[in-house]
Amino acid sequence: MHTLAEENYLKAIFKLSQITENVSTNQIAAELATKASSVTDMLRKLAEKLLINYTRYQGVSLTQTGEKVAINIIRRHRLWEYFLVEKLHFKWDEVHDMAEEMEHISSNELIDRLDEFMGFPSRDPHGDPIPDNKGNFKKNDLKPISAVDVNICGIISGVKDHSTAFLQYLEKQGLTIGKKITVKEIITYDNAVILQMENKDIQISRDVAINLLIAL
Amino acid sequence: MHTLAEENYLKAIFKLSQITENVSTNQIAAELATKASSVTDMLRKLAEKLLINYTRYQGVSLTQTGEKVAINIIRRHRLWEYFLVEKLHFKWDEVHDMAEEMEHISSNELIDRLDEFMGFPSRDPHGDPIPDNKGNFKKNDLKPISAVDVNICGIISGVKDHSTAFLQYLEKQGLTIGKKITVKEIITYDNAVILQMENKDIQISRDVAINLLIAL
DNA sequence: TATTTTTTTTAGGCTTGTCTAAATTTACAA
DNA sequence: TTGTAAATTTAGACAAGCCTAAAAAAAATA
Structure with a gap:
């Protein structure tokens, strides 16, 4: 149906589209760890196949067909x-x-x-x-811990960062999906967050709080 | 580890090696539905990687490493x-x-x-x-029906031809793996074989008898 | 508005794996 | 043993996807 490279581009464009309406060449290059010039080549190809809307220098968005393919991947x-x-x-x-x-x-x-x-x-x-x-x-209605107030509690339900390093860190801290946590305190100095989980206090950095999602 | 194309070549060479000691360029080309010249190119590459033994015009065999890779695939x-x-x-x-x-x-x-x-x-x-x-x-100790004598019985245990068409034909005839059959008669004229299975007689052509394997 | 910086595209090249056409080697047959 | 046929390899080309370097366009800034 589509080549491996094409599928990876569509997936990347879909992912970036969740953040910004129109996706730029450089954003895609960063996402796929490739060069902007390679991206331009592929964008022409995807546009020809009617999988993306593309005008030179204007960034891209997925067509309905392109989005369908991306969601399927x-x-x-x-x-x-x-x-x-x-x-x-x-x-x-x-x-x-x-x-x-x-x-x-x-x-x-x-x-x-x-x-x-x-x-x-x-x-x-x-x-x-x-x-x-x-x-x-369903659209994810999850909130990063960095976006909730003190005394709010919720269930750990997702992550924004999928890297092995981050997941292993969470695992080690016991901060896994399904765990119930309460935000006890937000340190004003560095925006670190202190959570209560199973009667223990755990401090996480702002970076972690941004990438850890809870359902309220 | 190895590219998709390399893996497919190794698999093809392994398969052909079961039949003939040294595998020829044309045999590989036929197996992979490609051209002899493409095969030659790839053979040079695989030889460089020490996955096959190759001398020009002499055909190829797998090295120990190459065989290990092929068996893994x-x-x-x-x-x-x-x-x-x-x-x-x-x-x-x-x-x-x-x-x-x-x-x-x-x-x-x-x-x-x-x-x-x-x-x-x-x-x-x-x-x-x-x-x-x-x-x-284990090496397959199965025999094609075409190679057994009248009155011998056995269990259908494998096929030589893996094509959809052949498998669908067997399915329709009920000639599936595990079934017990007896060779009742071999027609001398065209080498067709009459089998008995579950008290019914089924006639199969020589082509089918060659490709249907039984355990004795 | 003019200039500089950043972003994006173009131009030209490289690698992998394929192809066709031509050359070469081997095999077979008279 | 020599000539022809078949098999194999080489030569040269092409598409996909990537790259670097240079050019062009857009954005930012003076």
Whole structure:
């Protein structure tokens, strides 16, 4: 259907579109760890295939078709992550790179059956919603801890940063999905946050607070 | 580790090596539906990487390293086929192309866990033995029906031809793995074979008899 | 507004893996 | 043993995707 490179570009553009309406060449280059000139080449190709809206120097957005393709890749990625953690017992910080390869397996029938086999899970191991086979999925209504007030409590439900390093840090602190936490104090000096979890106090930096999401 | 193209060449060479000691350029070209000149290019590359023994005009064989890689690809392919049939309930004639993609997922840890998850199966849905994670696997001691005498009985245990068309034909005739059959008669005129299975007689052509394997 | 900086695109090249056409080597047959 | 056919390799080209360096456009700043 689409090449591996094309799929990776569409996924990157989709991801960046969540933050800014129009995505710039440099943003894509940074996301994919490639050069701006390579991005320009690919954008011309994707535009020709009607997967993106592109005018020179103006940045890009996905067409409806492009968005459908991107969401399908995300669906595949998240279902495979769920499979790796729930069925093969990998840890949540080990599955990203494998799923990155597996998401390019092309059969939709395969993915639909995998979905059914696992009982139609709604979130992957990092708390991200899994699109259904029509491409529908709930917007994340999760809030970064950095955005809530003192004395608010909630359930750890997702992460913004998916890096192994961050996930391993959370694991070590016990800050895993499903845990109930309360924001006890925000240090005005450096915006560090003190959480209460299971009657213990845990201090996290602002960086961590920005990347750790809770459901209220 | 190795590129997709390299892996496909190694697999093809391994398969052809089962039949003839030294594999020719044209044989590989036919197996991979490509041109002899493309094969020559790749052979030089694989020889440089010490995966094959190659001297110009003399055909190739796998080195020990090359064979290890090839067997690993076959292990991955057969485990994924088993997964697709046993866990996702695909039919045996539907899984080949999907497994062809999945066999290139690179993580060995993933494959070992998949193996464990499924209870270390010893044969794939087509009766082919699955190598263990050390690369050991039993040689197939199966015989094509075309090679057994009248009145001999056995269990259908494998196929030589893995094409969808052949598998669908067998399915329709009920000639599936595990079924017990007896060779009743061999027609001298065209070498067609009459089998008895579950008290019914089934006639198969010589072509089918060559490609259908039984355990005695 | 003019100038500088940043962003983006173009131009030209490289690698992988493919192809066709031509040359070469090997195999077979008279 | 020599000539022809078949198999194989080489030569040269092409597409996809990437790169660097240079040019062009847009944005920021004086």
